[in-house]
Amino acid sequence: MNWPILSLTLFMPLIGAIIIMTLHREREQAIKYVAAGATLVSLILSLVVAIGYDRSLGGIQFVESIPWTADLGVTYALGVDGISIPLLLLTTLIGFSAVYASWNISERVKEFFSLLLILITGVMGTFLTTDLFIFFLFYEVVVIPIYLMVIMWGSSKRVTKEYAGMKLTIYLLIGSAFLLVGLIALFVQSMAVNGAPSMDLMTLAQTEFSQSFQVFVFALMAFGFGTLLSMFPFHAWSPDGYAGAPTAVSMIHAGVLKKIGGYGLIRIGIMILPAGAQVIAPIIAVLALGNVIYAAFICLSQKDLKYIVGYSSVSHMGYVLIGIAALNLVSINGAVIMMFAHGVMAALFFAMIGNLYEKSHTRNVDDFGGLAHQMPRLATGFMIAGLASLGLPGMVNFIGEFTIFVGAFSSFKVLTIIAVSGIIFTALYILRTLGNVLFGPRKEKWDHLQDLKGPEMVPLLVLGAAIIIGGIMPFTLMDLINNGVGSLISQAGLMQIGGIL
């Protein structure tokens, strides 16, 4: 591969943002087409990467490497393996859908789409780079556009959008402050051990750190990434943040941004600091149980659609955390596929809710009923997302949950059994919500609502297809992930358990 396909994928949205900045603010249609075009190119390129990845060879491929800052050991290094490809696909899928989900934005269109595209670039960068410094660079890039987008285009319902935006920002930044201390400590320590500065993940992974140092840094990372992943009890920003955010931000945030937390824990935490991971993992597992059960109970009492999905995403992240904490091949496979599955599901859910809210100006479950009469296509979207959320076989989420539980059972027996019960609560609140919103007698007052049409269909088609294809043909992703996780685990020297499915 001679031409830098990953750089192109990564910077396509940014180039789009720059083009948009040069356009006149009145040319709203042109701005939207540029945004759609840029994300489409990214999506196609990422599919090319996923197909072109040589599974028999494994490891990190499509490598690009340019020395960047010598004294910090920073290299502009991009590369993908079996863990990052699904998440890259997730980002481009959701990015493309998010542009269409915001098609009806009419206020400050220019600023909105430039910020959205910058945000997509930031998220994608974290999954593509193999350099710790560049990773953190992209990791924090995403926070500020989100704040600006929430306060400018968000909605104030239960909490004001200013409050929601600031809460989200401060939570994530405090988390990242601890993370940054950990990263700097890692950098300084590796320099002391290796004698030369390096930020390369593989070099760091091969460096011998003492156990106490590993535990210390892993604890910082668990806090930093855990906050981003809305780990209990640091999850409070997440439902408020989603409720205040505009649709596209909710989609990207719930869909991809949270996954950076999980990805970071696997890629940086477990790979570089396996001994630390073994000490901290049980604590993470217990907290994850808090996610699963506590958030599910809160969901049962919510009336606002965005809060229901917000808390349900906190609950689902509990599964991902358990999968990571179990520290074996199967469970981490499950965690990765669960991240992908939850991403597309949550994005679809938020796209549908956003569309409904835009037309009806309410998100209260009690106000709705029988919407399947007026809006059959929207109802289809809701059903796909809802059924995926409760883990119906045939949807990609089922694959994730099942794999996680199989893997986790060998590490934590009692805990896994309790966590499985979370599925029951999920089914309870999801089915109740779907029933109250979509089914039942036709309500006259919603007769004026238009069903999805034109650009509004894109999120439903793209994300719905991803959920079902992933569910029916899990091997498309599973081989890839197994390949990536397998080499990571052998790298980290953790025990291997069994094959797969």
Added chain:
Amino acid sequence: MLSDYSTIGIFLMLTLAFPLAAMGMAWAVRPKPKCKPDDEKLLPYECGVDTIGRTWSRFKVNYFLYALVFLAFDVETIFLFPWAVKFSQLGLFAFVEMLLFIGILLIGLWYAWKEGALEWH
């Protein structure tokens, strides 16, 4: 080692004690007032002329400008004197240097003049 710090401690104590002692001494040896101080007693000078008007009146700013201009040229002589004494050994370089120095001062004088610092309005 620590005892070395005692010098500083003693020095500190002395500096504190000295002004206190001076004031205390003045208080002790002064003639004790027999009665309550009257208006005469509270005058700023027991002999001399009483002040007329407010004592906190402002001085004309020109006094200060003169003083500053004077100071600049006063300090200049301090540099000029040793230069003149050793002039024959110093050579051309020092001559040019001194010209530059005086030149800069002259620009200052010119500036002060032009801005009206030398006029008494």
Added chain:
Amino acid sequence: MQISMLAPEIEIALLGLLLLVLGLLLPHKGRGIMGTVTFLGLVIALLLSAAGFGQEEALFNGVYQADSYGSFFKLLFILAGLLVVLSGSAYIQRLGRRANEFYSFLVFALLGMVVMAAAGELITLYIGLELMTISFYILTAYLLNNELSVEAGLKYLILGAISSAVLLFGISLVYAVSGTTVISEIAGHMQFQPAMVAGIILMIAGFAFKLSLVPFHMWAPDIYQGAPIPVTAFLAVGSKAAAFAAFVRVFMLALPLPQFEWGLVLAVLAACTIILGNLVALVQTDIKRLLAYSSIAQAGYILVGMVAGNEYGLKGVLFYAMLYVFSNLGAFAVATAVEVETGSTSIEAFKALGKRSPMLAAIMTVCLLSLAGIPPLAGFVGKFYLFSGAIGAGYLWLAFVGLLMSMVSVYYYLMVAKAMYIGTNDDMTPIKPDTSTRVALWICLAATVLIGVYPAPLSALAQTAIQLF
């Protein structure tokens, strides 16, 4: 010894005199060119000092050092001066008749900074310091009809004089023990004596005053608020960097004392400064005061690098001081443009700036976020160097304090962003800054982003400059 090594200094001194004379000679109408003359003169000075970068020579028996370290700071001061002149010209023009002296004081203050950074001896350092501060006393009180400005000038004069006296006393004690004032020779005559310890502590206090480190920071907010805004900008950036340049040179070269860990003293000062500066900034409603407290906190971050005292820490000091010029002056340039337009410096005046002038709002946001240390902007890389140094030197707790508080600082920076983007304002006329301000703004923006994305050139420059230690 070659006199050509002093070319930048001589050029700056001549420029200051030229401006003074031009003000006398030119008719009132012709004084519009003063800004242009200053600009051109500073560009020449910039080129001269860039050409001299990399030389290492001691002049006048070590009294004056023409080295990379000094040259780095020279470049920094001249750049800061250029940006202040560019962004402040519209403001200075409003001063009317006295605008010409304003430029010449600015240039003399700059000369003082340059001397401070390159001084190889304590008395020379002190002369540079006084040249700089006396120019600033006058500049601070420049708005004669404004009570705040006059009060600020007087306060600065009195407190500045006290702090100079403290510093001078410290210098005299160090001289008393070591018997020399040449920085490179003091270390050889170092003795652990009570007088030496007292001298070091007094010098720390003197420098801490100049750097407005907590608990010596009380003067800063009032003076920053009262002074004309270009002066505030130059004071916050230039005078602080100059004090750091001298502080680091003196303490790292002359005063290493194994029996007395002044590093720990500085670490405590840095932590207090970072915490207090950021916390008090949270409640400010005036942009000048907000930036004043934020610049107190920034001085704390830079001090972290000096506390560490290793390669990364010192490189961080230089790196951060340089990026601080661009980020802080960018923010000040926007504040100046807003003040010229609205006559107010309260955060209220920034409301709806996102609609009145999207460019100003965007640059303000970027510069403030760089100060907060958000990647991929320059401030992040600077903090990375500083805290790598601190952790490497074993000050883990300081890194925790610094990074946590820098995230807290995002809150008040974002409050400004919030006012700009969702506030509503009765006056919605677009703000159009003049060309020179726009040039300054674009330079600040470009530098802030470029240094953040590609730090290698600046870090190489800083690496050369710290070879001295």
